[in-house]
Amino acid sequence: MKKRGIGIGCGFYGTGYGNGFPDVSRARAKLETDGKIGIYVGATEVGQGAKTVLQQIAAEAMGVSIEDIKFYCESTENTPDAGTAAASRQTYNTGNAIKKACEALKEGLIYIAIDKLLLNSAVGIRVENKKVYLESYPQSAISFEDIAKALTEPLCFEESFTAGTTKMEEESGQGAPYWPYTFSVYGVEVEVDTQTGFVEVLKAVCAQDVGRAINPQLLEGQIDGGFSMALGYALMEDLRLTNGEIRNNRFSSYIIPTALDMPEVKKIIVEDPEVTGPYGAKGVGEPVMVAAAPAILNAIYNAVGVRMREIPVTPDRLLEALMEKE
Amino acid sequence: MLKQVGKAEIRVDGPAKVTGRASYPQDLYMAGMLYGKTLRSSKPHAEITIDTTEAEGLKGVIKILTFKDVPHNHYGVLFKDHEVFCSKKVRSIGDPIAFVIATSEKIAHMAIEKIKIDYRELPGVFDAIEAMQSDAPKIHDKGNLIYHYKLRRGNVESAFDRAAAVAENTYRTSMVDHAFLQPEAGLAYLEGSQVVVCVATQYPHFDRQEISEALALPLDRIKVINPAVGGAFGGREDITLQIHLALAAILIGRPVKAVYSREESFAAHSKRHPMVMTYKTAADAEGKLIAMEASIVGDTGAYASWAINVIRKAGVHATGPYVIPNVKVDSYVVYTNNPFAGAMRGFGATQVPIAHEQQMDILAEKLRLDPIEFRLKNCFKPGDRTATGQLLHHSVPLVECIDKVSEWMNQNTGADGGAIE
Structure with missing residues (x-):
């Protein structure tokens, strides 16, 4: 017999290294000789979209489009240390460092423009479309390219950002160990085959706190990825450790979800800007995962009335639990 | 008003990845390149003695690295409790014991078979x-x-x-397991006074530090290049083959490459x-x-x-x-x-x-x-x-x-x- 059930899961995730450890990102913004903006930062693109999101932050700060950003992140030789691509920290931490470096570069450009345009103050100056000009007299403007040509030494600024956390008290664990916290809620509908023990997730929905969406499409990609990883965690993945040996050490036996196992996940992006985030953004790489697996477990209970306290809920485990219930 | 923030920009690294132009470490080749292969522990807890004599005699084997070759034989993100190569004891199945460098992958595999490890098993705990x-x-x-x-x-x-x-x-x-798509791979070579290590990692600056400490080399003698990364999810925070490759390139003076199979990848990362x-x-x-x-x-x-x-x-x-x-x-x-x-x-x-x-x-x-x-x-x-x-x-x-x-x-x-x- 097939039985259906629904379930919900809520989660939160504190960003960063945490516990007062210096969680530092460094970034450099430079005016390139062609008038484009060079961003130099040791932040890895692991597939999460860091290259795109961090360029959007730089472009926003400089008033240009991402085509005018040159982004370098692949070598220790020409990039400052931006910390690890982990702990959902790159958008938040490194995004902030890039924003600060760009703001410093922008100020540098303004001071050069004051000199070149014979202005008397930085007040009322705009930096936009790769030009610097007095807002009330836009016909006199200097382009980034012309500034670059006139430079005798490179115009480059390095800035850093350190997340604000405290070390927790030893005996009580009291303190402010992480910041910011990101919230996530999943709902799912499952269908359980009581004869085979097979669980199919029919529908899923995620409402994801993002602070501010830098790139909604990449956020949706993170939600799909987080859900599929949680689906494998809840129902499939098992190394089958036997006396320390991984028995399932290839994808013919270590089963992970495929596209055929994935329901369409309805994504609801919830914006509530984080004041310390770059343009209000929070990291989502891990938050998108935490609440999904328990939603599936709660839906299984709702469908067939058995509480699965051990994961993964493989068909044999579920059949055993169903038999015990009888 | 925000102009760039909130835009559904197509991922900038996307076109190169979907058209196959992106270079992953496995895609890198150099003239005169050698191949490395790791020998890993088959026991979960044992004292060991290593005999590489027969394997070293195999034609095409250039060198076999063991703990004796590593200046500071340890690494780790919090504690330095991993040995680069196990010296006296293995603590889990998959622990690296030796690294064969040979003129072809096939010879490296053959040499691995000829290394003799005497395991004296110790009681283990798995719970x-x-x-x-x-x-x-x-x-x-x-x-x-x-x-x-x-x-x-x-x-x-x-x-x-x-x-x-x-x-x-x-x-x-x-x-x-993280089950990332791209198993570990890397290439190391010398460039002037520097050793260059190309590897997919989550944190190139930290990898450089780990290599520096293990090999007793100043940071400015090491360059880590991070080409396209085929997924990570935390599994590329601890290093795997970085020190092995750097050490091999330094000791031999030629480019050395290693590519893990899926099975080895399961054994190697966290x-x-x-x-x-x-x-x-x-x-x-x-x-x-x-x-x-x-x-x-x-x-x-x-x-x-x-x-x-x-x-x-x-x-x-x-x-x-x-x-x-x-x-x-x-x-x-x-x-x-x-x-x-x-x-x-x-x-x-x-x-x-x-x-x-x-x-x-x-x-x-x-x-x-x-x-x-x-x-x-x-x-x-x-x-x-x-x-x-x-x-x-x-x-x-x-x-x-x-x-x-x-x-x-x-x-x-x-x-x-x-x-x-």
Whole structure:
């Protein structure tokens, strides 16, 4: 017999290294000789979209489009240390460092423009479309390219950002160990085959706190990825450790979800800007995962009335639990 | 008005990846390149002696690296408890023992077969709770318990006494793999006074530091290049072949490449900590959570990696996103002879929801409350404090998230939230 059930899961995730450890990102913004903006930062693109999101932050700060950003992140030789691509920290931490470096570069450009345009103050100056000009007299403007040509030494600024956390008290664990916290809620509908023990997730929905969406499409990609990883965690993945040996050490036996196992996940992006985030953004790489697996477990209970306290809920485990219930 | 933020820009690295132009470490080739292959432990806990004589005599074998070749034979993100190559003892299956450098991959494989390892097996421990017993086999010189995180708020005992509903359960999660698409691979070569290591990593600057410490080389003599990365999820935080390749290139003076098979990849990188989580959660008659007590035991396998940080994150997140005035959490992490666990998406905060979210549904049922209504009564709102006393002063849109999910579920799912067959 097939039985259906629904379930919900809520989660939160504190960003960063945490516990007062210096969680530092460094970034450099430079005016390139062609008038484009060079961003130099040791932040890895692991597939999460860091290259795109961090360029959007730089472009926003400089008033240009991402085509005018040159982004370098692949070598220790020409990039400052931006910390690890982990702990959902790159958008938040490194995004902030890039924003600060760009703001410093922008100020540098303004001071050069004051000199070149014979202005008397930085007040009322705009930096936009790769030009610097007095807002009330836009016909006199200097382009980034012309500034670059006139430079005798490179115009480059390095800035850093350190997340604000405290070390927790030893005996009580009291303190402010992480910041910011990101919230996530999943709902799912499952269908359980009581004869085979097979669980199919029919529908899923995620409402994801993002602070501010830098790139909604990449956020949706993170939600799909987080859900599929949680689906494998809840129902499939098992190394089958036997006396320390991984028995399932290839994808013919270590089963992970495929596209055929994935329901369409309805994504609801919830914006509530984080004041310390770059343009209000929070990291989502891990938050998108935490609440999904328990939603599936709660839906299984709702469908067939058995509480699965051990994961993964493989068909044999579920059949055993169903038999015990009888 | 924001112009670039909020735009659905196509990922900038996308076109190169979908057209096959992106270079992953496995795609790199150099003239005169040699191939490296790692010999790994087949036993979970044993003293070893290594004899490479016969393998070294094989035609095409250039050199076989062992612990004797490494200036400082250790590495690790928190403690330096990994050996670059095991010297006297192996602590888990898959521990690297030697690295053969040969003119072809085939010869390197053949040489691996000819290295003789004399294993003198030691009793092993494969269960985290057993590993905490005083008579359990010791994985390292110190005891197996690495860290105990304590969270204390209010008084759980008196709160349990006045509870209208209590749920008490033990939950277990499994050890899982990141299953990233691209197995580890890398190429190292000399360039002037520098050794260049091309490898897919989450943190090139830290890899450089690990290589620097193990090889006793100043940082400016090492360059780490991070080409396209085929997924990571935490599995590329601890290094794998970085030091092996750098050392090989330095000692031989020629480019050296290594590519792991999927099976070797499973053996080489960290895993998600399995946890045993015993929870007691209580609510009053109005449906407000009043107390939670949890004991969490994590298995970090043979090496610490991020054990302390992971079990601390599990402890801090153990309540779930709910206001609970009385909380007592003890989270422990221990060594065993299992494959080592480290960072994986969620980092301790992925395991605890398996427990706290089922506890929430169990309590809701006992209180005859709708699970959503029960969560809305207890979830964090701006101005609330977490169990560590941290003030959530803004950007806490959890009620909105729950409402939106609930609304969508009501419109789009057929099953009835409360009904149990």
